[in-house]
Amino acid sequence: MDTAALHEIILQFTRIMNKFNELEKEPVDFGTGEKLYPSEIHTVQVIGDKPGITTTEISGIFGITKGAVSQVTGKLHRRGYLRKVRNIAYGKEILLTLTGKGEVVYRSHELFHRDMNEEISKFAESFSDRDIRKFRDMLAQVEVQSEKMLGKVKK
8 A cells, every 4th residue: 555645645634624624614605695605505405405404414424513503594484594383293303494585495405416516526537436436435534533532532
């Protein structure tokens, strides 16, 4: 194994994470004249993908607490991006759906990601399915190691 190349991959991954951390701090206007933070637009995205989703389900998707999701969904609700409807079958459960305003930002965000993913897909065309699976497996291992580190940090 080329340990120097592996070390460079780890350093590059660290740089990418730092850039994504910076991006997470920047709000963006997705067509309503109001800026949404990435946590807000990604919540809109999940609700648009899965209308009727619950706070608990969103917390599982993002790997964050229900309280954190409740804060974001409460803010989005107050700003008119989503509606909360009590589940008739299970009265304590609140189902989340997008309003018209939420649909506008959802569609705009979809286009943003389509364009971004298109560039990455063009680059990845030269990779075999095996290469893609190996890269996916490596990212999964990075996620496992991150979870282990977070476990060490929390103690």
